[in-house]
Amino acid sequence: MRLNLLAPNRGKEDEHMTIYDYIVIGVYLVFMLSLGPIYKSFSKTASDFFRGGGGMLWWVVGSSAFMTTFSAWSFTGGAAKAYETGTYFLILFVCNIVALLFCFFLTAAKFRQMRVVTAVEGIRKRYGPVSEQVYTWLPLVFQTFMGGVMLYTISVFMSGVFGLPMGGIIVVMAVVVIVMTLLGGSWAATAGDFVQMLVVLTITISMALLTLKHEQIGGFGGLMRNVPDYHFEWTALARPWVIVAFAVTLMINQVTMMNSMLTGAARYLFVKDGKDARKAVLISIAGFLLLAPVWMIPAMGSAVIFPDLSGLEQFSQLNNANEAAYVAIAMELLPQGLLGLLVCGIFAASLTSMNSLLNVYSGTFVRNFYIRVINKEASELKQIFVGRVFILIYGLIWMLVALCFKDMKEIKLFDLILKATAMIGLPTAMPLTYGMFFKKTPEWAGWGTMVGGFIMAAIAKFGFTHEWMQGIWGQEAALSKYELADLNLALTTGSIFIVCNIIYFASMLFHKNVKPEYSERVEAFFEELNTPIDRSKDHEPDYESDKRQYSVLGNLCLAYGLLTLLLLAVPNEMRDRLLILACGGFVVLVGVILRAASLKTKRTV
Structure with a gap:
């Protein structure tokens, strides 16, 4: 029983989902909760709990890395962008693939060869203890915002589309994520991602096939003929120079983020050696090459079947009705039960990102603060216990941040996520990417570059307003809303990139004044970085x-x-x-x- 407005050919009563869909969602949440107890026994040491002991199967880690990138935002804010702009959205996927190719050829093996439990331990080896603490706490603070954004993303979507209470969704999602990660650690967070990838894969392919078979679409050729012209003619959305600026700066952002010692390394510390790390990258590349174009078909088809989602009453609660593009067409096409499975797919995409972040930052807190500052003699079991306490507290903080977000209006998820990534992620990642290739920098190059980037990000936030950008080009060359959004992101990313480059490479002028022990530590770091792992020596005997x-x-x-x-x-x-x-x-x-x-x-x- 679904909305007649969405599925007039079904002749069913005015109801969002059937009881079968709700049963599917309930069973799924119970299934995800069970992963915590199932994988609890896998963790005997802190290394087991925080990174799977460095012995996880490469294709499991690759699946987790892909799912972390392919988040719930793909079904909401990303779907809205594909609904509005069509193939223009592929720019983001192309940038991700290029970034992953860099990772495959240049950094993935190096990440694993750092021989650390957490990525920040690698930062300590490269930049010293001060940078270790800076990179422990500043990203930790900013990730409270991102964790809240992810919970908000899924809750505002589910609330507006299915009429569920937003606060209730936030609480339920937070509880599932916390319990699953708290008990199962990295094993539940990473291995569970593989099962969730299968959920997303099956429902995405099903949706694409059903969309193409719809009478208003008429196959792939019909889709290309019936979608708005600007879905393929990008210049109808933005001037060529705006498109180029957006694509170039987005490429810079994605390449930097996916190849930094923090965000990039965290994904590949779980595998057995550098060769497995590179193979894990191939899973993500294959995912973007195969799944991304398939994922776009329902979003673009929704623009044909529902050309004005904002005019539908059931989506009036959404800040941006176009974020319901995926579920709108799902209500039209999916049978009883599978609509619930789609909701599970959206939940799955959310859970993967949040599980991974909770696990990574609990490990960072324990390994880079607790045993460095508070209890240097903490046993393995004590470290696991403290990690679980951190997961509980940090997850509850995310929940509170999301509950604050729920009262905000006029937020577009696509722009929110990309801008947050550029303003927070890029300054954090740049010195950690460069640090794997350039030796001659002082200890403060890492945190100094990051702080300078944050200052530029704050200037961009308050200075690069739409009015200011419009004033530069004059009213006679009025910029569209798409141009203003893309240009704002391009200017923000570009300015942060330039400032961070200036600070980082200028810091090399001070390298001659560094202490001898720092130079020795850096040399040892690079030697280790470029030395392949010998499984017979670099692992415990029972790690397999x-x-x-x-x-x-x-x-x-x-x-x-x-x-x-x-x-x-x-x-x-x-x-x-x-x-x-x-x-x-x-x-x-x-x-x-x-x-x-x-x-x-x-x-x-």
Whole structure:
């Protein structure tokens, strides 16, 4: 039973979702909560809890890295941008692929070869203890904002689309994330991402196929003919020079972020060696090459079927009705039960990012502050305990920040996320990317560059207003809303990039005054960075857990796939049941393959 306005051909009552959809969502949340207890026994040491002991399967880590990037924002703010601008949105995916290629060829192996439990431990090796504390606390403070944004993103969307209370969604999501990460640590946060990727993969492909089969779309050729012209003619949205400025600065931002010792390294510390780190990058590249174009089809198709989402009453509570583009077309196309699965996919995309961040920053707090400053003799179990306490407190802070956000209006999620990334992420990441390639800098080059970038970001925030930008070009060359948004992002990113470059490379003038012990530490860091890992020497004797990983993941996939197949009992048409069979059957097949792999894998002791 869905909205007649959205699905007039179904002749069903005026209701958002059926009881079957709500059951699917409830079962999914219970399933995610169960990952914490399931993976609790995997963590015997702090290294296990915070980074899987450096022994995770590369394709699991690669799946987690991709899902962290492919967040719930993709189904909300990203979908709104694709709905409004069509293929123009592909600029972001192209930038991500280029950034990942840099990572594959230049940095992924180096990240793992830092031989650390947390990324900030690598920063300590490169820039010293002062930078270690700066990079422990400043990003920690700013990530309280980003964590709140992610919770807000999913809550405002679910509240506006499905009529659910926003505050309730925030609380439920926060509880699931906290419990799952608190108990299972990196294992639950990372290995669980693989199962969630299957959820997103199946529902995204299903949505794309159903969109192309819709009578108003008429296949891929029909989609290209029926979407607005500006979905392919980018110059109808912005002047060429604005497009170029936006693309270049976005490329700079993504390459820097994905190749820094903080955000980039955190993803690849979990694998066994540098070769596995590079293979993990290939999963993300494949994800963007294959899944991203498929993901765009429903968002663009929604522009054909629902050309004016703002005119639909059920989306009136959303600050930006276009952020409902994905679910609007899902309500039109998906059978009973699978609409709930789409909601689970959106939840999954949110959970992956939040789980990973909670795990990373709990590890940073424990390894780079607690055992450095408070209790230098803390045992492995004590470190795990403190990490769990941190996860609880930090997760609750995210929840409070999101509850504050819920009362704000006129926020566009696409612009909010990209601007936050540029203003916070870029100054943080630049010295950590350069630090892997340039030796001759003083200790303060890392935190000094970051602080200078933050100052420039504050100037950009209050100085680069739309009125100011419009005044430069004059009213006779009025900029559109898309041009103003893209130009603002380009100017913000470009100015921060220039200031950070000036500070970082100017700092090299002071290298001759550095202390000898600092130079020795930097030389040792670079030697280690470029030395491949010898598994027989760089790991504990029992670090191999491949057999157990295959077995547990296989069981999880089988359980989730079989639960999905139970939807075959829901009263649907044969076509809809075949779709459910395909989605559930695919996850079951993956589970069978993993179980077979576990039987062939020898247990190493």
